[in-house]
Amino acid sequence: MWKSFKNYIGLLIAYTQINLNSQLEYRGAFISEAIGMLINDCFWVGFWLIFFRRFPVLQGWNAKDIVTLWAISAAGFGVAYAVMGNSWYLPGLIVNGQLDLWMLQPRAVLPHLLVGRTLVTAWGDAVFGYLVYLGFVRPDLHHAALFVLLSLSVAMAFVGLGVLTASLTFYLGNGTLLAEQWRFAAITFSTYPESLFTGAVKLLLFTAIPAGFISYIPVRALRNLSLMDAGLAAMGSIGIMAAGAAAFYLGLRRYESGNLISMNG
Amino acid sequence: MNANPITKYTWIGYTAARSNLAYVGEVISRAAFMAVILYIFMRLWTVVYAEAGASRLGGFTIQQMIWYLVLTESIMLSSPRVSMEIDEDVRTGRLSVQLLRPLSYALTRLAQTLGERIVRFAVNLFAGTAVVLILVGPIRPSLSGLIMFTFLLPVAFVVDFLGYFAIGLCAFWLESTAGLMIIYSRFTMLAGGMLMPLEVFPPRLQSIARRLPFSSMVYGPARLFVAGGTDVFRQTLIMQIAGLFLFGGIVLGLQRLAFKRIQNHGG
Numbered sequence: 001m002w003k004s005f006k007n008y009i010g011l012l013i014a015y016t017q018i019n020l021n022s023q024l025e026y027r028g029a030f031i032s033e034a035i036g037m038l039i040n041d042c043f044w045v046g047f048w049l050i051f052f053r054r055f056p057v058l059q060g061w062n063a064k065d066i067v068t069l070w071a072i073s074a075a076g077f078g079v080a081y082a083v084m085g086n087s088w089y090l091p092g093l094i095v096n097g098q099l100d101l102w103m104l105q106p107r108a109v110l111p112h113l114l115v116g117r118t119l120v121t122a123w124g125d126a127v128f129g130y131l132v133y134l135g136f137v138r139p140d141l142h143h144a145a146l147f148v149l150l151s152l153s154v155a156m157a158f159v160g161l162g163v164l165t166a167s168l169t170f171y172l173g174n175g176t177l178l179a180e181q182w183r184f185a186a187i188t189f190s191t192y193p194e195s196l197f198t199g200a201v202k203l204l205l206f207t208a209i210p211a212g213f214i215s216y217i218p219v220r221a222l223r224n225l226s227l228m229d230a231g232l233a234a235m236g237s238i239g240i241m242a243a244g245a246a247a248f249y250l251g252l253r254r255y256e257s258g259n260l261i262s263m264n265g
Numbered sequence: 266m267n268a269n270p271i272t273k274y275t276w277i278g279y280t281a282a283r284s285n286l287a288y289v290g291e292v293i294s295r296a297a298f299m300a301v302i303l304y305i306f307m308r309l310w311t312v313v314y315a316e317a318g319a320s321r322l323g324g325f326t327i328q329q330m331i332w333y334l335v336l337t338e339s340i341m342l343s344s345p346r347v348s349m350e351i352d353e354d355v356r357t358g359r360l361s362v363q364l365l366r367p368l369s370y371a372l373t374r375l376a377q378t379l380g381e382r383i384v385r386f387a388v389n390l391f392a393g394t395a396v397v398l399i400l401v402g403p404i405r406p407s408l409s410g411l412i413m414f415t416f417l418l419p420v421a422f423v424v425d426f427l428g429y430f431a432i433g434l435c436a437f438w439l440e441s442t443a444g445l446m447i448i449y450s451r452f453t454m455l456a457g458g459m460l461m462p463l464e465v466f467p468p469r470l471q472s473i474a475r476r477l478p479f480s481s482m483v484y485g486p487a488r489l490f491v492a493g494g495t496d497v498f499r500q501t502l503i504m505q506i507a508g509l510f511l512f513g514g515i516v517l518g519l520q521r522l523a524f525k526r527i528q529n530h531g532g
Contacts, residue, residue, distance in 0.1 A: 029441030036444025043451035047460050053467055055313055121443075177294040185301050196308040 011107070012115050016083050019118035030120055037124030041074050044191070045132060059195035064137055066193065068222055071133035072147065073190050073215045076154025078126025080162070081119035083155070087162030088119050091176040094169040094251075097258025110248055114159065142225060150218040150230060157213045157237040161186055163244030170251025182209070190214040210240055273368065274376040281380030295385070296392035299338060303393055306334045307400045323464030329491045330462070331401045335393035336487035337459040340421070343385035344450070347378045347426060351433025352442045361527055371430065371520065378426050379419070386418075410493030414486050417498070420505045421482040425453070427512035434516070437523040452477075458484030475500065478508030 023030045045067060052063035081088050093099060093113075102113040133139065133147055165179035172178070189197075190211035197205055206212035213236030221229035286292070314320075314327045325333060351374065354360040363370050406414075432445045439445070454460065457479035463471050474480050485501025488494070 026440055028439060029443075032439065032441045032444030034444075036447035039444075040447045040451050043455050047455055050466060050470060051461070054465060055317065058309075058316070059312055177290050181294050181297050184298060188301055188305065192305050192309065196305070196312055201304075 008108075008111055011112070012083060015115040016118070019085070019115075020123075023118060023120055030123075033120045034124035034127070037121035038128045039124075041070065041125060041128040041132075045070050045136075058193060061193040061195055065219060065223065067132060067136045069193070069215050069219050070191060071129045071137070072150055072154055072218045072222070073129070073187070074125040075129025075133070075147075075151035076214065076218075077158055077187070078122045078124070078129055078155075079151055080155035080158035081122035082126050083118070084114035084159050084162075085117040085119040085122065086114050087159045087166070088122075089117060090114075090162060090166035091169050091179040094166060094255070095174050095176060096260070097256055098260055099252075099255060100257050100260070109252065110163070110245055114163070139222075143222060146222060146225065146230060150221060150233060153230075153234045153237045154214050154218055156234075157210060157240050160237065160239075160241035160244040161210060163248050164240065167244065167247035167251045170248075170254045185209050186211055186214060190216075194219070206236075210236065213237055213240065270372075274372055277368075277373055278376035278380030281377040282384045285381045285384045292388050295342060295389060299342065299389055299392045300396045302338055303331070303335060303396045303400065306338075307331055307397075310334075323462055324492070325462060325464070328401045328404050331397055332404050333462055333487050333491045334460075335390070335397050336490050337457075337483050339386055339389035339393055340418075340483050340486065341450075341454060341457075341459050342389050343382050344425065344429075345378050345381045345385070347374060348429040348433035348442055348446045348449075350374075351430065352436040355433070355436035355523075364524075364527070371516065374430060375423070375426055378429075379422055382422050404491060406490055407493040409495075410489050410491070413493065413495075413498045414490040417481075417489065417501055417505065418486045420502075420509075421486050424478060424505055424508035424512060425482045427509070427516050428453075431512060431515045431519055434519040434523050437519075437526055453479045453482060456480065457482055458487070462488060475504075478504050478511060481505040481508055 048066045048070070049063055052058070052066065056062065086093065090113075099109070099113065102109050102116065105112060129151065130147075134144070137143070139147060161183060165175075165182040168175035168179055186209045189205055189209055194202075194205075194212070194216035202212075205216070213233055217229050217233040217236065220226065221233060310327060310330050314322065314330075320326060322330065351360075354363060360370070363373070366373075428449055429446070432442050432449055435442050435445060456474045456477050458466075458474065463474050463480060463484050466474060474484075481501045481504035485497060485504070488497050489501070
């Protein structure tokens with residue numbers, strides 16, 4: 001099992017290099033899109049800094065907390081879709097019957113498929129997340145290490161959510177818009193302070209729209225340097241990933257090929 | 266048949282509007298997104314008003330604030346991806362075919378964009394109104410405010426179109442205009458007052474934002490809708506005229522340079 005795991009990590013690294021190199025063939029476009037996204041994130045943090053200058057505390061949250069929230073969400077999102085970019089494009093691949101390529105190869109379909117492409121803007125998100133945490137929050141070594149680990153947990157939550165929502169397409173026909181809205185809802189909720197939400201909505205944010213595992217619990221873990229909360233965030237991400245994988249493999253039985261001839265590269 | 270130019274472009278806009286309405290799934294999807302955003306904003310500002318212990322912030326009651334955000338979100342989320350389409354036209358060479366037609370490329374794109382945007386804006390406003398009526402109830406906009414809003418909103422759409430059109434034309438020189446588009450839209454979002462009215466900005470930022478055309482595309486029309494005010498109308502109109510000249514001048518200059526670079530090889 002360990003050997004197989006190592007083998008897949010090797011595959012992941014190899015694909016990431018290939019994907020990055022293929023994007024760098026269009027260097028100008030790559031830099032423009034990645035930096036565009038980085039600047040986009042800076043604008044959002046800029047808005048929150050202006051907001052907190054006017055209203056310094058929001059139910060116990062301050063500017064540093066909101067920057068941490070944005071940093072962890074962006075880093076997690078960036079790592080997820082820079083390395084496993086096909087989880088972003090998966091609804092379209094299923095609708096168009098384009099999974100054949102991945103099903104014919106001697107690898108488990110889902111992990112192989114996920115690493116097959118990168119989302120260019122995600123590189124900007126990843127760079128933003130780590131830079132803004134280091135530059136603005138100025139963490140000590142323990143916080144920095146926990147941030148890196150949590151960003152991987154958040155990345156897993158994003159990939160799991162991407163796979164879960166995309167897999168709806170197997171059952172509903174064209175579920176592309178629903179998948180997109182579900183993901184956007186999770187991203188949107190995860191970039192606002194947890195303390196704004198109560199009751200049934202809060203329950204929703206720890207279940208169907210798992211913003212809780214994407215940002216709320218990770219921020220709590222970083223605030224209090226709590227391994228308990230970090231473990232909870234990781235457990236939540238594993239749960240989302242497991243649900244996504246189960247939905248995908250069950251749905252794959254219903255898959256119909258588009259009989260397309262496609263090249264991967 | 267020789268249609269006059271106004272009829273031609275009106276038909277192009279009308280066709281774009283109708284084709285936009287045909288995608289019911291997309292319409293519902295946008296409405297759902299509006300609902301999520303408005304719910305979050307309602308929670309955010311309810312908490313802010315409660316913690317500040319104030320009935321008004323920047324002159325806005327909580328109801329006016331949420332209605333202001335309905336307007337700004339409706340304006341921003343109705344923005345069509347015109348720069349991406351122009352980028353695509355340039356890269357695929359479709360632009361040279363468009364130029365053969367007895368139509369101005371810029372005016373055709375403007376008519377299409379306005380047709381699409383009016384439909385999108387109306388759908389967003391409808392969805393936002395439904396949500397916000399449940400969340401905070403109605404407000405009473407003044408008749409003069411509504412008239413000023415109705416007058417300025419189309420101009421705001423035209424200024425915004427010119428901004429995106431200029432970005433699309435940059436495809437003649439850049440490998441991708443996506444980055445520029447993101448930066449422009451974020452300027453519109455932040456300096457335009459999409460997330461909060463300029464009155465709530467810190468004073469120095471407020472005075473900078475008021476001197477930029479972005480505020481006349483988002484803040485001005487939304488502010489007039491919820492609270493009216495002839496001063497805001499005058500200021501918005503001045504900034505819109507400045508925006509028309511600024512972005513219009515950039516578009517003319519870029520178009521002149523860009524169209525010189527087009528080469529046709531037949532086929």
